[in-house]
Amino acid sequence: MSKVSPSTDWREARRASAREAIVDAAWELASEVGLAGMTLRELARRAGVTTPTLYAYFDSKDAIYDAMFGRAATDFADLMAEPLDARDTSAALVSYARRFVEFCTSDVARYQLLFQRTVPDFEPSPESYAPAVRALDATREHLARNGITEARHVDVWTALLNGLVDQQVSNDPGGDRWTRLIEEAVTMFLSHCRPASGARTARSGSPTKGHQR
């Protein structure tokens, strides 16, 4: 495959594995104390090393944030690319929305790093950001299957879902006051944005009731 020697491959693999372990510990810590509350001392302690060792794998704290972003974006894109088992396109969209909201609310720190700009002076590198673009493309594709193709409608969709997530985590953390409104919100969205193409497109009823969790 490559011109590097096998031993170099091993070392590269071990190094990448060690980096992943640090990122694991970083996410675990951030979900407990918040992104801003994450310190390198505590991160090193959790990872079973000392502070200088972190610098053997990352140039700076921002580089760690960047690796965290990359991991989160990849997880997000992978989750959103998983196939959906739903009988029709609108039910699929509800499932898709639930998936997104569940992903966001299950780890607020991850949601903040990925979708809000809460860490001062941090911006993800293009490489880390790429998977997020891929996920947004998947969103567009799902909407297109429901006849939603206009850019403004896609923006309404993202606003609606982000709004549900934001209200949920800000005003009812751990509860379901807004997450339980997903199906209604999707119905509202579809009946307004989907082009009229017959009678059965208007509402989905509640075929996916009890499908969550």
Added chain:
Amino acid sequence: MSKVSPSTDWREARRASAREAIVDAAWELASEVGLAGMTLRELARRAGVTTPTLYAYFDSKDAIYDAMFGRAATDFADLMAEPLDARDTSAALVSYARRFVEFCTSDVARYQLLFQRTVPDFEPSPESYAPAVRALDATREHLARNGITEARHVDVWTALLNGLVDQQVSNDPGGDRWTRLIEEAVTMFLSHCRPASGARTARSGSPTKGHQR
């Protein structure tokens, strides 16, 4: 009125005035460097005093955040209580939504302190929080005039508006990619949530076009 002497009143007034000046400087600073980036040294410099003087007026940095919250909540409630000049209730709701979104996007730091939980370990005191409750009541009243009375619909409303704001400030700061969708979002909301009560309630057309700013 009170048993305190006039000179005590004067002193109280001057003290309150000095506190307000500090809060003014605090908001000006926060809007430049963010809430987390606000330091007491720089705040003191802006206010024309030294750090220890701040502690003559506030017990801690969190107490300053709390005073900032109180100011923002009062401004918010006052703005939302201003009368609306609109020919019908649905147009009034659009104006109301514009007012809210404009308030939020014009000062991101204020939006974050008021509606998100971005300052770690800070929670507003009941006194500072009270005006925010008053503003939410005003929102409920406006929605009720449009026949929206169910609690779940009020929650959909707040999610929708917060979603527009959040996407705007996170992904298109300074632009209008999401703020320009306000009228469409309100139309979508009303046609779904407003109880059917005749033909003319379904849509508002665009009577308020060019009404913003």
Added chain:
DNA sequence: GTCTATAGCTGGATAGAC
């Protein structure tokens, strides 16, 4: 690569003179 030790800095908060 990993450690011990520490530099260098910045933050909130305080002591004590005036």
Added chain:
DNA sequence: GTCTATCCAGCTATAGAC
């Protein structure tokens, strides 16, 4: 109430031995 001077804690990041 306001200042000068400072404390003390916490942070990121580095030097240098092994």
